[in-house]
Amino acid sequence: MSVVEKLPGQWATVGDRLRQRGLRWTPQRRTVIEVLAETDGHVAAAELVARCRSRNPSTIPSTVYRTLNVLEDLGLIRHGHGADGREEFHVLPEREHGHLHCTECGSTWEIDESGADEIARAFRGVDGFEIDIGHVTVVGRCRECASAV
Ligand SMILES: [Zn+2]
Ligand SMILES: [Zn+2]
Ligand SMILES: [Zn+2]
Secondary structure, eight states, X not given: OOOOOOOOGGGTTHHHHHHHTTOOOOHHHHHHHHHHHTOOSEXXXXXXXXXXXXXXXXXXXXXXXXXXXXXXXXXXXXXXEOXXXXXXXXXXXXXXXXXXXXXXXXXXXXXXXXXXXXXXXXXXXXXXXXXXXXXXXXXXXOHHHHHOO
């Protein structure tokens, strides 16, 4: 048996959990986990593939995507979508937050937990609808762009 260096925190048992889902625990998958464990905030899938490749050139994108799907099923990560609809991954646990994108200046912002709560309350009040604010990016114009007419 080879000596396996322990992965941090919630990732410590991920090899076993992936195996239970029928995925082999390979160096490629380990690279995906290492990159995710070092990720702060969110990361686009393509960026994740690039980071894995720079660490392990034999990384195959489809393996990364398949691993990400299973990790999301296991509740270790969660996906959202950028302004262009591309998937971005959040490493859990994470504070609930929303995403804003200004189509004029191209800036993006996060709506913090209290702002996200307020928006969720507003939706609940309209039709009892529970929104999943972290899943989407709301597109519009920021205060500066909107006032500079
Ligand atoms: Zn986010
Ligand atoms: Zn989605
Ligand atoms: Zn703007």
